[in-house]
Amino acid sequence: MSTQTVRQVRTRVVEPPRYAVFLINDHYTTFDFVVQVLTSVFRKTVPEAVAITNDVHHKGRGICGYYDRQIAETKVQQANAMARQAGFPLKCDLEPA
Numbered sequence: 215m216s217t218q219t220v221r222q223v224r225t226r227v228v229e230p231p232r233y234a235v236f237l238i239n240d241h242y243t244t245f246d247f248v249v250q251v252l253t254s255v256f257r258k259t260v261p262e263a264v265a266i267t268n269d270v271h272h273k274g275r276g277i278c279g280y281y282d283r284q285i286a287e288t289k290v291q292q293a294n295a296m297a298r299q300a301g302f303p304l305k306c307d308l309e310p311a
Contacts, residue, residue, distance in 0.1 A: 230282050230283070231282075231283065231310060231311070232280045232281065232282065232310075232311040233280065233281055233282070233283055233286035233308045233309065233310055233311055234277055234279075234280055234286075234308060234309055234310075234311045235256075235277070235278045235279055235280075235281060235286050235289050235290060235306065235307075235308045236275045236276060236277050236278055236306070236307060236308070236309075237251070237252075237266070237270045237275060237276050237278060237293070237304065237305070237306050238270070238274070238275050238304075238305045238306070238307060239270050239271060239273075239274045239275060240302075240303050240304060240305070242302060242303055243297065243302040243303065243304040244302070245267055245271070247297075247300060247302055247304070248263075248266075248267045248270060248304065249263040249264060249267055251293050251296055251297065251304065251306075252266055252267065252278060254296070255278075255289055255292045255293045255296065256278045256279055256289060256293075258278075266278060278293075278306070280311050286308045287308065289306070290306045290307060290308050293306035294306050
C-alpha cells in the first residue's frame with residue numbers, strides 16, 4: 215500500500231493598489247468646463263459632475279474616482295491635455311488611495 219500526500223494550495227488574489235484621481239481648484243477654469251471634463255474623461259453623470267465641481271470650488275479639490283495606477287495615470291493625462299487644449303490651467307492629479 216502506498217500513502218499519498220494531498221496538498222491544498224491556497225492562492226490569494228492580491229488586488230492592485232488603487233489611486234485617487236482628483237481635480238485641483240484654480241481661479242480661472244470655468245464651472246462648465248470642469249463639468250465637461252468630468253462627464254467626458256471620467257464618465258460622470260451631470261449631477262455627479264456638478265457635485266464634484268462644487269467640491270473642487272469649495273474644498274480646493276474634488277475626487278473624480280479611484281482607479282488602478284495605469285488607468286489613473288491615463289485619466290490624469292487626458293484631463294490635463296483637455297484643459298491645456300482649451301487654454302485653462304485646470305490640474306488633475308493622483309495619489310495612493
